Each structure stands twice: as structure tokens, then as C-alpha cells.
Amino acid sequence: MSRFIWTCSLTVAVLVLAGDSLLRAQDHGGQYSPADIQYGATIYTNQCTRCHGATGDQVGGVNLRSGQFRRASTDDELRMVIVTGISGTGMPAFKLDPSELTGIIAYVRNMRDFDMKSVAIGDVVRGQALFENKGACTTCHRVNGKGSRKAPNLSDVGSLRPAGVLQQSLVDPTGAMLPLNRSIRAVLKDGKVVTGRRLNEDTYNVVLIDEQERLVALAKADLRQFEVVKTSPMPSYKDKLTSAEMADILAYLLSLKGPKS
Numbered sequence: 001m002s003r004f005i006w007t008c009s010l011t012v013a014v015l016v017l018a019g020d021s022l023l024r025a026q027d028h029g030g031q032y033s034p035a036d037i038q039y040g041a042t043i044y045t046n047q048c049t050r051c052h053g054a055t056g057d058q059v060g061g062v063n064l065r066s067g068q069f070r071r072a073s074t075d076d077e078l079r080m081v082i083v084t085g086i087s088g089t090g091m092p093a094f095k096l097d098p099s100e101l102t103g104i105i106a107y108v109r110n111m112r113d114f115d116m117k118s119v120a121i122g123d124v125v126r127g128q129a130l131f132e133n134k135g136a137c138t139t140c141h142r143v144n145g146k147g148s149r150k151a152p153n154l155s156d157v158g159s160l161r162p163a164g165v166l167q168q169s170l171v172d173p174t175g176a177m178l179p180l181n182r183s184i185r186a187v188l189k190d191g192k193v194v195t196g197r198r199l200n201e202d203t204y205n206v207v208l209i210d211e212q213e214r215l216v217a218l219a220k221a222d223l224r225q226f227e228v229v230k231t232s233p234m235p236s237y238k239d240k241l242t243s244a245e246m247a248d249i250l251a252y253l254l255s256l257k258g259p260k261s
Helices: 002-026 034-047 075-084 098-113 124-132 162-172 243-253
Strands: 183-188 193-203 204-208 216-217 223-229
Touching: 034 162, 034 216, 075 098, 075 223, 098 162, 183 204, 193 216, 216 243
Parallel strands: none
Antiparallel strands: 183 193, 183 223, 193 204, 204 216
16 A cells, blocks of 8 residues: 555655646746837847857857757846846846746747748837828827827836737737726716726726726716726727838837837
8 A cells, every 4th residue: 555655645646746847947938929029129129249249159158049058948037147147257137127027938938939031120210200101090099298198108118018018019909908908987867878998997986098098087986887898999000001011110119218218
């Protein structure tokens, strides 16, 4: 009986270790958005190639391309090394925003299979022109004091959202929409309908900005109906922009880092 229990225990331990190894293997690979990998390639080229080289094997004992690291194995550990640096070595601390960190890690995890020629983060200047003209984005969004307040302010969106999320927002706005950005449709007791973006809400009241950019404060006790609209009013640009134009607008959005300190 004891031998049977020992054999079963050993089998379970092997399965657990195998499962853990499998999870570790799956913790990387295809979980990264192509847009984040592409964005990370540009960040890596600008920030990392001087020391690590284009293929990531210029530092002794480190080969980023093949996944050989000295002090990190998980993404969180990589993030910590990048942000804090390594004392007593040539590895400095980098001041990168969350979207840049996401991109760097996505690229490092995919260096071996990534073709630099396929980078599709476009031109910032062209992207701004598309954003303001063909895309008509300023009819809803505001950037650095210019544009409408009906939709979320995008002045620092490049610091807050990874490239993959921004790209998804252009292609599938409803799927990428955060719950806090959902609109509200309220029907007053007299039948009047008010629709707008929610700015603030508590148990008794809700404050919206409506389609005319007016602030509207509503007491919930005065409402006949209160509904959270889960469909984004933003159109999909999947068939409205070419792949090159999409890359240009993505580059512009990633460049929006907020006021310069």
C-alpha cells in the first residue's frame, strides 16, 4: 500500500512539474499582440541596440534572441530589470511608460521569429493628419486642447494603452471599449431621453456630458429608465483606412504622452 501511495505521489509530482513547465512555456509565445511586438521593436532599436546589439547577443552571458537572461525569467522580472537597472553593471534604469514596457517585453519574447522588415508602426505626422481629417477623430476626441469632449481625452493615451489595445480600438471599438467609457442612456419621468458619456456616478446621481458637450447632472430618483450602452458610438476603421494609414494613426496615438514635464 505504501509503495502504491509513493508511486501515485511521484506520478502526481511529475504531472505537476510537467504542467508547470507547460504553463511557463505558454506564458510567452503567442500571447503578445503583433502591434505590441512591432512597437517594441522600434523602442528596442532606439534604446537597447547600443549595448545588446541588433540581435540581442552583444552582452556576455546574455542572448535576448534565444531567451537567455542572467537575472530574469518571467515578464515581471524582465520589467523590474528594465525599470530599476542592475547595480554594478552597464545596465541602467530606463524611464519607460507602461505601453513602452509592454512593447519591449513583447519584442524581446519574439525576437527570434520577428522580421524587422515587417514593422508597421507608421509615420506620426501623417498619422496626425489622418486623425484630424480623414478619420474625423476630433469630432469626438480631444487632444492637447483641440477637439471635442464627447469621447475620452486622448492627450496621454500613448502612455496608458499598449499598441495592441489601440489597434484593436481602431478595428473593433466595441470590443476594446473599457466599461468606464460606456455611454449612458437615461429616460426621465417626463419621457425626455438623455444620452452621454458618464463622467461621475454615485448611488443617487450621475453626471454626463451629452452630444452637445453639455454637462448634465441627473438624480436617479427622477429617472424612468437608466441604461449602460455597451455598444461604442465610435465607428470601426477596419475598412475605412488602408493598412498603411492604420499604421500611421497608430504611430500618432502612441506618440501622445501627455504634457511635457
